[in-house]
Amino acid sequence: MKEILTKNLNANQQEAVLCTEGPLIIFAGAGTGKTRVITHRIAYLLSIGVAPWSILAVTFTNKAATEMKQRVIELSHEMGEKVWISTFHAFCAYFLRVEAVKIGLNPNFLIYDFGEQKNVIKDCLKDLNLDEKKFKISSIADKISRAKDDLKTPSDMAAQAEEDGDFMGTTIAKIYQLYQKKLENSGSLDFGDLIMRTVVSLEQYPALLEHYQEKYKYIMIDEYQDTNHAQYMFAKLLAAKNKNICVVGDDDQSVYSWRGADINNILDFENDYPNAKSVKLEQNYRSTPKILETAHKVVRHNGARVKKQLWTQNPDDGTVSVLNAATENDEAAKVADLISLKSMNSGYNLSDFAVFYRTNAQSRTFEDAFRREGLPYVIVGTLKFYDRAEIKDIMAYLKLIHNPNDNISFKRIINIPKRGIGKTSVETLEKFSITKNISIWQAIDSVQEANLTKGAVAALKSFSLLIKGFIDLKNNTSIKDMAEKVILHSGYLKDLEVENSPESRTKIENIQELVSAIDDFEKRSPDKSLAGYLTQITLISDIDSLDESKGKVTLMTLHLAKGLEFKNVFLCGLEKGLFPIGESAFNPQELEEERRLMYVGMTRAIKNLYLCWATERTVYGKTKWNMPSRFITEAGFREEAIERQQNIKNFNQGFNRIKWNKPSNRQHYNNFSRAKISYRNEDSYNYNDELTKDEPLYTPTSDSSPYKIGTIVSHPIFGKGKIIEKNGIGNDLKLVVLFETGQWKKLLARVANLSVIS
DNA sequence: TAGCCCGGCGTTTTT
C-alpha cells in the first residue's frame, strides 16, 4: 500500500506523505503538487489504520475542499468518504449547529452574508444617531470583521480604544456591540462569528474541547498562509492534545492580509511547534523554467519570506514577454487578437487563456474587445449568482419563513413586490417594535397601537397572512415547492411578467434556475432542511462553478486566480499606481503583498506569460499617462528607453478617418503604438518600432493584395502573426503584424517574406 | 408613496 501511494511522488513529497506523527509544515510552492501530497497523506493515514472520522482537513474554498474530497475518495474509496474535508466556515457552522444547545446558541441560526451585515450596521448607525458619511458602513463592517478575526469582543475593542485615546474606536466598539445584539435578536451569525464562536466555545467548555481533540487525532490545514488569528487558534486548540497537525501553505502566496490573514502564522509555525518537521516542495510540475525564473526574480525582492526557489524539469519552450499598448482599449484589443490568433493557429482551446487584472473595473474594456472580436469569454466575478437582487429577494422570503424574527429579511421584502408599505411605515413599525423589544414581525400583531395609516395596516395584515400561510406549510412541503409557492403567491413573478423587459426576463430565468438548484440540493444533500439549504447557500461562491467555462477565455481578478492554472496568461494593467495599486508602493508591507499577488499571477502560467501595460489609461473619466509597473523591471525586463510621443492630435485625425470611412471592427486600434519603449531580457525581445508620424492610417478599400487586416501570416523569424494595421499600397504597402510572442512589427510587405496562412 | 435628480465616490473579497 505504501508503495502504491508513494510511487508517483518525488522524494520531498514522499517525506511529507509518510510523516504522520507530530507537527509538520509543508511549504508547497505554486504548482508543486500540493493537493496531491495532501490527498496522498490522508490516504496513507487511512492505509495504516487511522480511522477516517479522526481526520479533519480544512481549506478556505469549497472548490478546494470538493476537489480534495474527490481525490481522497479516488484513492481510498468508502474510507475516503468518511474523512471530514471542508472549509473552515462549513466545519464551524456544523460544529455550532450540533453543539448549539450546549453552548447557548439558537440551533436554527442563519448566516448573514456581507450584504446583510452591512444592512445591520446601517440600522445600528441609525439607532445610534451616527452620520453615515462619517462612519462608512463598509469600513465599519471591515473593522468588526477584523475584530472577530482577532477574537476581539466589543468590550475588548472598547478597552483598546480607551487605552489608545481613540474616540473613533470607542464609537466603533459601540456600533459593534449593538451589531452583535441585533444579530442575536434575529438569531443570526455572520462569517466571522462562525469561527470566533467556535473558538470561544472550545475555550469555554473544556469537556467539549477534549471531545473534539479526542475525535480529530489528525488535523490538516491547507493554505495556512491565509489563516487569520481565529483560525490559527482553532487549529492550535484542536491539535493541542495529539500535536498531529500538518499545515500546508506558501508564504509567497499570502495575499489576504487585508482580510485578516496573518502571514506570521506560517512564518512562526516552527516556533509554535519547536519539534516540527519542515518539508519544502520546490519541484514545479506546471510551468516552464522561464516562467519560474521570471516569477522568482520578482518575489525574491520580498524580505519577509522563507527562502526557496521553484525549479522544474519541464521543457524550456513558451515565452515570457512584455506587451505594451497605447491605451487600455488597445491593450484589450491586442490581447483579444493574440488569443484569437493563437487559438486558431496554435492548437490552443479558448479555455487555455486567462486574463488577470488587479481591479474589477478593468474587465469592461476586455468585455468590449472580446465581444467585438467574437471571442467567447467568462468573467469570474464577485457578483455571485446568489448576490443577484431577485435571488436575494426570494431567499429573503425563505429566510423569513424559516425565522420570522429576521428583521433584515423582513425589511428587504416587506415592499417587494410593492404593497404600498413605504419607508415611513416600516420605520414607524420598527421604532414601535424596538420600544416593545420585539421583532418587526411580532409587531405586526399589535399594529393598531403603532399609529400607522389605514392602508398600511391593511397591507401589513395581508402580508402577515401571506407569510403565516407559508409558515403553516413549512413542515410538510419541500423547499422547492415552498420556493415555487413564494414566487407565485407573493406576486413576485407576476410583477416581472408584467414588466416584460429584457432585464425582467433574465430575472425570471434566474429565478427558474434557483428553483432547479433547490431541487438539485434536495436530491443530493443528506440534510434536506430549509436551515441546511440556507446555510449551504450562504457559504458558496462564484468560483466554485468555474469548470463549466470550457471553450471560453477566463477573465478574473488576480486574487481569484490563486490555485488555478492556464496555458496562456495575460497579466494586464501592469502600471504604476494600478499594480501595485494606489499608495501601496510606499508601504513596504503592502508592497510585498502586491508583489506576492504578482507572483501568484505569474505562476498560474503553464507555457506563455504576457505582462501587459498601457501607456495611457482612462480611469473614472480621467486620462492618465502611466509608467510601467516596477514589477516589469523587477521581472528582469530592462527599461531601455522610455520616450513618449505626444503627437496625439495628428493621430486622432487618422482615427477619425478610419472611423468615418471604414467603420470596421478595427477602430479600436486608434492611437496605435505611439510610445517608443523597448524592453528586453536574455531571450525575449519586445521591440516596438516607432510608427512614422505622418502616414495616413486610412486603408484604401480597393486593394488587391492578399494582406488584409485580420489575415494570419507567417514570418520566417517571428513566426505566426496577425495583421492588425496596413498602410500604403503596392510596393509601399506597410503592415503591422502582431506576433504570437506578443511583440509586433511594422513590416514592408514587399520585403518581409510573409506567407499567408489564412 | 414612488420616482427622479443630483452628488459623492470608486482595491482586492476564499466564507
Place this chain on the structure above:
DNA sequence: CGCCGGGCTA
C-alpha cells in the same frame, strides 16, 4: 465616466 443612495417633489 457610471453607479448607488439620499433627499426632494408630484
